[in-house]
Amino acid sequence: MTRPAVYRALVVSIVLLMPAGHASAQSVRFEQPILVTSAGQSADVTIAGMLFKKAGLPARVVAQAKPADLDGQKTLVLVPGFSSKGMGSAGIDKDQEMARVMSLIGAAQSANVKILVLHIGGKARRGTQSDSFNRAAATAASHLVVVRAGDEDQFFTKLAGEKKISIDVVDRISDATEPVGKLFK
Amino acid sequence: MARHLRIPGLVAALAVMLILVPGPGATQPAATASARNATGARGMAASAHPVASRAALAILQQGGNAVDAAVAAAFVVGVVEPDASGLGGGGGMLIRLASGKAVYINYYGQSPTDIARAAYDDAKDNKSAKAVLVPGNVGGLSRALKDYGTLPLATVLGPAIRAADEGFVVDQTLGQIILDNVAVVQSHPNTAAAFLRDGFPLQEGDTLRQPALAAVLKAIAKGGPRAFYEGPVAEAMVADIAKAGGVLSIEDLRTYEPIVSEPVTSSYRGYQILSSPLPHSGSTVIEALNILENADLRARGHYSTSVEAFHLMAEAMRRAYADRVAFIADPRFEDVPGAGLLSKDYAKSRFAEIDMAKVVPADYRKTPAGDPTKFVPARGTAGHSDDPMTAGHTTQISIIDAAGNVVSLTQTLGTFFGSGVTAAGVLYNNGVNNFAVIDRRNRLEPGKQPRSSISPSVLVKDGRPFIVLGSPGANRIISTVVTLIVNVVDYGLTAEQANASPRFLCQKADPVLSLESRFSDDVMEGMKKKGHTLKLYGDFDLFFGGSQIILVDPVTKMYHGSADPRRGGTAMGY
Numbered sequence: 001m002t003r004p005a006v007y008r009a010l011v012v013s014i015v016l017l018m019p020a021g022h023a024s025a026q027s028v029r030f031e032q033p034i035l036v037t038s039a040g041q042s043a044d045v046t047i048a049g050m051l052f053k054k055a056g057l058p059a060r061v062v063a064q065a066k067p068a069d070l071d072g073q074k075t076l077v078l079v080p081g082f083s084s085k086g087m088g089s090a091g092i093d094k095d096q097e098m099a100r101v102m103s104l105i106g107a108a109q110s111a112n113v114k115i116l117v118l119h120i121g122g123k124a125r126r127g128t129q130s131d132s133f134n135r136a137a138a139t140a141a142s143h144l145v146v147v148r149a150g151d152e153d154q155f156f157t158k159l160a161g162e163k164k165i166s167i168d169v170v171d172r173i174s175d176a177t178e179p180v181g182k183l184f185k
Numbered sequence: 186m187a188r189h190l191r192i193p194g195l196v197a198a199l200a201v202m203l204i205l206v207p208g209p210g211a212t213q214p215a216a217t218a219s220a221r222n223a224t225g226a227r228g229m230a231a232s233a234h235p236v237a238s239r240a241a242l243a244i245l246q247q248g249g250n251a252v253d254a255a256v257a258a259a260f261v262v263g264v265v266e267p268d269a270s271g272l273g274g275g276g277g278m279l280i281r282l283a284s285g286k287a288v289y290i291n292y293y294g295q296s297p298t299d300i301a302r303a304a305y306d307d308a309k310d311n312k313s314a315k316a317v318l319v320p321g322n323v324g325g326l327s328r329a330l331k332d333y334g335t336l337p338l339a340t341v342l343g344p345a346i347r348a349a350d351e352g353f354v355v356d357q358t359l360g361q362i363i364l365d366n367v368a369v370v371q372s373h374p375n376t377a378a379a380f381l382r383d384g385f386p387l388q389e390g391d392t393l394r395q396p397a398l399a400a401v402l403k404a405i406a407k408g409g410p411r412a413f414y415e416g417p418v419a420e421a422m423v424a425d426i427a428k429a430g431g432v433l434s435i436e437d438l439r440t441y442e443p444i445v446s447e448p449v450t451s452s453y454r455g456y457q458i459l460s461s462p463l464p465h466s467g468s469t470v471i472e473a474l475n476i477l478e479n480a481d482l483r484a485r486g487h488y489s490t491s492v493e494a495f496h497l498m499a500e501a502m503r504r505a506y507a508d509r510v511a512f513i514a515d516p517r518f519e520d521v522p523g524a525g526l527l528s529k530d531y532a533k534s535r536f537a538e539i540d541m542a543k544v545v546p547a548d549y550r551k552t553p554a555g556d557p558t559k560f561v562p563a564r565g566t567a568g569h570s571d572d573p574m575t576a577g578h579t580t581q582i583s584i585i586d587a588a589g590n591v592v593s594l595t596q597t598l599g600t601f602f603g604s605g606v607t608a609a610g611v612l613y614n615n616g617v618n619n620f621a622v623i624d625r626r627n628r629l630e631p632g633k634q635p636r637s638s639i640s641p642s643v644l645v646k647d648g649r650p651f652i653v654l655g656s657p658g659a660n661r662i663i664s665t666v667v668t669l670i671v672n673v674v675d676y677g678l679t680a681e682q683a684n685a686s687p688r689f690l691c692q693k694a695d696p697v698l699s700l701e702s703r704f705s706d707d708v709m710e711g712m713k714k715k716g717h718t719l720k721l722y723g724d725f726d727l728f729f730g731g732s733q734i735i736l737v738d739p740v741t742k743m744y745h746g747s748a749d750p751r752r753g754g755t756a757m758g759y
Contacts, residue, residue, distance in 0.1 A: 172388065
C-alpha cells in the first residue's frame with residue numbers, strides 16, 4: 001500500500017470510529033476570559049464558580065450580569081435554574097430576570113461571545129418556572145453541560161438534538177469539571 | 186369523612202381537585218402522592234422524612250405511645266433532615282392525651298446570658314455563632330418522654346443513632362437545600378466536611394454518615410440529657426462556638442430547662458382548637474380563624490377559585506399578622522394582651538374593618554394593629570415592630586396512637602443549616618435572628634425567647650382529636666396552618682387535598698400577596714382589581730412550608746395522614 005493510501009485509510013478509520021449522534025465536546029471550543037452568570041437566580045451559579053476554579057479556569061462570577069459586563073469577555077456561561085429565594089434576595093421578579101437574561105444573550109450574540117450552559121441543579125431546577133430559563137439559555141448555547149438528574153426526561157438532550165447543539169451529560173456536579181476543562185483547551 | 190361532605194361541598198371539592206391537578210409542565214411534587222399519604226386504624230405518623238415516619242410507626246407498633254413515637258421521630262429527623270432541626274436547635278411540642286389533658290412543651294431555647302458581649306448585628310451575624318440560642322431539643326424532648334412517654338430514652342434514640350452511624354440516602358429535598366445553601370455550608374469547616382464531597386454539595390442518591398453526631402447521640406442515650414448539657418460534650422460544644430465567635434456558656438447549657446405550660450385554646454365552627462402559647466404563634470392562628478368565623482367561607486366557594494373567599498382570607502390574615510408583630514413576645518419579659526388576642530369579640534371588631542370591595546388600607550404595610558387590650562385588662566400598648574422575613578426552615582411531626590393520644594411537634598434550627606457552625610458534631614441554630622431590630626417587645630435580651638411562628642395545633646370534636654397538624658416555613662407557618670384548617674373544616678377536603686391546595690401569604694410586613702401559581706387566572710385578576718399586588722411562586726413551593734397533617738374520620742374513626750408534596754416526607758399508618 002502506498003503511503004498516501006495508508007494516510008487515507010487512517011483518516012477514514014478515525015472518522016468511522018468517531019462517536020455518532022451529537023457533536024463531541026472536542027468539536028466545540030470556548031475561549032477565556034469567562035463570565036459566569038445565573039439565569040433564574042438559583043444558588044447554582046456559586047457552584048458553577050467552584051467548577052471553574054476546580055478546572056483551573058479563572059472565571060468572573062456575576063449573578064446578575066448585564067450586557068456591559070460582557071466587555072472583553074470571550075465566553076458567557078449561563079447557569080439556568082429558578083429560585084424564588086434567589087429572586088427575593090436579588091429584589092427582582094421573574095419577568096425582570098428573564099428580560100436581563102435575554103438582553104445578555106442578545107448582547108453576547110451581537111459581540112460573537114460564545115454561550116455555554118451549565119445545568120447543575122438537577123430535578124430541583126426543572127419545572128414550569130425553571131424550564132422557561134432552561135429553554136431560553138439552552139437554545140442560545142453552543143454547548144450544554146448537564147447533570148443527568150436534570151435531564152431524566154431528556155429535555156436537554158432532545159433540545160440539543162433539535163438545535164444541533166453539542167451536549168455533555170454527567171452523573172455528578174463534580175463530574176462536570178472534566179468536560180468543562182476540555183471545552184477551553 | 187363522607188358524612189362531612191354535603192353535595193355542594195362535594196361539588197366544591199371536585200372543582201378544587203380540577204384546580205389542584207397540575208397541568209402539563211407544572212412543577213411536580215417531591216414524591217408520588219401514594220408514597221406520601223396513608224390510612225390506618227391504630228396509629229399514624231407524618232413527618233418530612235420516611236426514615237423518621239418509619240421509626241415513629243415502629244415505636245407505635247411495638248406498643249409505645251404517641252409521645253414515645255414523636256420523640257423518636259424528632260431525634261431521627263434531626264439526623265436525616267440535618268439542615269432543618271436537630272440537637273443544636275429547639276421547638277415546641279403540643280401533647281393532647283386521650284383523657285383530654287393537654288400540655289405544651291416549649292423547648293425553643295433562649296438567648297445566652299452573655300449575648301450583649303456578642304454585639305449582635307443582624308445584617309452580618311445572622312448566620313454565625315453569634316446568632317446561637319441555647320439549644321432546647323435535648324431538654325424538651327427528654328422532658329416530654331419522661332413526663333408523658335412510656336419508653337426509655339435509650340430506646341427511642343436507637344433509630345437516630347443508627348441513621349447517624351450507618352448513614353442514609355440524601356433525597357431530592359435535602360440535595361436541593363444543600364445546593365441552595367452552599368454558602369452557609371461552606372462557612373464552617375466542620376459543616377463543609379459533613380455536607381460537601383470533593384468540595385461540591387452532596388446530591389440526591391449520596392449516602393450521608395454523621396459519626397460525630399452519632400457519638401453525641403450515644404452519649405445522651407447512655408447518660409441522659411445531662412450528658413448533652415454538662416460534661417465533655419457540653420465543654421467541646423462551647424469551645425467550638427467560642428472559637429467561631431459565639432458567646433454560649435457552660436452555665437447557659439447547664440441551667441437550660443424547657444417551659445411547660447398549657448396550650449392556647451379556642452373554638453372554630455364547633456371544633457375546639459389547641460395551639461402553641463406565647464411567644465409562639467398559636468394565638469395568631471386562632472385570631473385569624475376567629476376573624477374568618479364571622480363569614481360563611483363555604484358559601485363563597487374555595488379560595489383558589491373564588492375572589493370573595495380569597496380576599497376575605499387575605500384581609501383577615503393580614504390583620505392577625507399585624508397584631509402578631511405588635512403584641513406577641515416572650516411573656517416572661519413583656520406584657521402581652523394574650524386573652525384579648527384570643528377574644529371572639531375582638532376578632533369581630535377586626536372583621537368589621539374588612540371591606541369586601543377593596544384592600545384596606547391600600548398599602549399592606551400600613552395595616553394598623555388593633556387594640557385587644559379593650560377586651561381584657563392588660564398593661565402595655567402596641568409597639569411598632571419589624572417582622573424578620575426569615576427563611577425560618579423547620580420541620581413538623583404529627584402523630585396519633587391507638588388510644589387517641591396525639592402529638593403535634595414543630596422544631597427548627599432557624600434558617601436552613603442554622604448558624605452554619607457545627608460544634609463537636611452538632612449543627613447549631615441561629616435563632617437570635619428571630620428577635621426584631623426595632624421593637625421593644627421582641628428585642629434581644631439575655632435569657633429571652635424570640636417570637637416564633639411555630640404553631641403546632643390540634644382540633645378536637647366531641648372530645649376526640651379531629652386534626653393534628655403543623656408546618657415549617659417561618660412567617661408562612663401561620664397562613665399555612667390557617668389555610669389547612671379552613672380547607673378541612675370549611676371546604677370538607679381530605680388531608681391529601683388540603684395539603685395539596687394552593688397556598689398564600691398576606692401579611693403587614695410585605696407590600697405584596699405571595700402565592701403559589703395554581704390559583705385560577707380569574708381569581709388572580711379579581712384580586713388585582715381589589716387592589717392586591719401579587720407575587721407568584723412555584724406550583725408547589727417549599728416557601729409555603731411542609732405541613733404534616735392527620736385527620737380522624739369522625740364516623741369510621743380511621744386515621745388519614747398526609748405529608749406535604751412540597752417537601753420529601755411520608756405519612757405511615759397501621
